[in-house]
Amino acid sequence: MTERLYLDDPDRLTFEARVVGVRTLAGRPAVVLDRTAFYPEGGGQPADRGRLGGAAVVDVQEVDGELLHALEGAPPEAGAPVPGEVDAVRRRDHLQQHHGQHLLSAAFEATAGAHTVSFHLGAETCSIDLDAPAASLGEERLRAAEARANDLVFRDLPVTARDFEPAELAALPLRKAPEKGARIVVVGDLARGEVVDAS
Ligand SMILES: [Zn+2]
Structure with a gap:
């Protein structure tokens, strides 16, 4: 192993x-x-x-x-x-894209109630698939999600990635039930209970 x-x-x-x-x-x-x-x-x-x-x-x-x-x-x-x-450059690129995806997914959840069903990181673009029809995401909603995601970036929130005990897990606002194990990536201040994303 x-x-x-x-x-x-x-x-x-x-x-x-x-x-x-x-x-x-x-x-x-x-x-x-x-x-x-x-x-x-x-x-x-x-x-x-x-x-x-x-x-x-x-x-x-x-x-x-x-x-x-x-x-x-x-x-x-x-x-x-x-x-x-x-390869440090490639890793950082993936890290930034992946963290950005978490923040944008959290933003769409908060501003449009749209859940992320899958995402893809590539060399040139990152795409997120939402469970909302495109027609329901007009200019205004897209701008709101963008503003929210940028706000989360500028707040420079701490990120915690580790296994969580069942009791802690129950208190987290998970975007979806974990598929395997209890390793969760949390964005926000756990000590103060200010969690903006848990996935
Ligand atoms: Zn992730």
Whole structure:
């Protein structure tokens, strides 16, 4: 089981790990590590890229509970420690888009009662699918959602991402029921009970 360093420390971009398994992913060699800071594709967010020893990490996917790091170049030797480095620019881009999506989804919820059913982060654009008909989201409502989202950005609210106990969970204004586990991303001041988004 790979230790997922990105869960406790999303700012960590360099680490050292050992190869514990070699697989293939879409025709490329792919390694399983004992620990990793590489975020696999999931939750609407594309996979990290970067370097693992002398090889480039070109994709990271979770397959049957294993985190596969697809490599271009020779995979590092099994058992030996190997340095890993996540592409910081790509990660920051995903982080900003994903956080922006949370804020915009919260804004549409608050201003138009429109729930986000899915979203997609890409290299050029980020899209959010709402459960409201387009005709119900006129110019005025779009401007209101935009203003609300910008307000949330300018307030520079704290973000907490961790597992929540059932009692804490019950008190959170979740946008939707968690699909797996109890890891929640909360935007707002938990101590003061001012939560603007919990997802
Ligand atoms: Zn999210």
